[in-house]
Amino acid sequence: MAKLADLKTKANTLSVDDFLAGLKDEQKRKDSLIILKLMQKVSKEKPVMWGSSLIGFGKKIYESPASGRKVEWFKLGFSPRKTNFSIYVFLNDKLHSASLKKLGKHKTGVGCLYINKLEDIDVKVLEDMMRATYAVQ
Numbered sequence: 001m002a003k004l005a006d007l008k009t010k011a012n013t014l015s016v017d018d019f020l021a022g023l024k025d026e027q028k029r030k031d032s033l034i035i036l037k038l039m040q041k042v043s044k045e046k047p048v049m050w051g052s053s054l055i056g057f058g059k060k061i062y063e064s065p066a067s068g069r070k071v072e073w074f075k076l077g078f079s080p081r082k083t084n085f086s087i088y089v090f091l092n093d094k095l096h097s098a099s100l101k102k103l104g105k106h107k108t109g110v111g112c113l114y115i116n117k118l119e120d121i122d123v124k125v126l127e128d129m130m131r132a133t134y135a136v137q
Contacts, residue, residue: 007071009051016047016055023080031118032080035087038123039076042130054079056088058134076130087113087126090133099129 020036023029036047036055043057050056056074063070077088089096090111100108104121107114113129115121 007073009054010072011048011050011056011059011074014049014052016049019049019053019055020080027117028080028085031085032078034118034123035078035085038127038130039078042127042134043076045075048074050074050077053081054088076134084114084116087115089113089129090136095132095136096129099125099132103129 016036020029020032023032039055039057040047045057047055047057050073054074054077056077058075059072060075061070062073074088075090079086084107086109088111100106102122103113103125105116106121
């Protein structure tokens with residue numbers, strides 16, 4: 001088996017509760033707690049800090065189809081960034097294409113969904129996307 005790449009962002013023992021309590025924006029903190037509860041419900045796992053600003057659930061070894069590089073990463077996760085939320089839901093065209101059309105205001109990146117606030121989207125659709133992601137992991 002190939003050696004895992006050594007990422008700077010790793011699971012650690014920092015407190016998720018302390019991290020979220022330290023968010024200055026009250027709405028971002030409230031939305032973060034809702035996302036946290038949704039991911040806990042879907043994954044049935046405890047949240048773990050990855051680096052200083054990512055919250056992840058579960059672990060998986062991912063292999064890059066292009067390079068063959070293997071990394072340890074979470075199955076579901078999110079980060080309440082200054083301007084938006086980065087939600088890691090394994091964006092796969094086949095898996096989420098219908099959901100993305102119904103989700104509401106969002107942007108996508110490689111494996112990541114960006115939303116400004118929960119009121120911009122249909123939270124039930126987001127939960128369904130989380131479930132679909134977790135089921136294929």
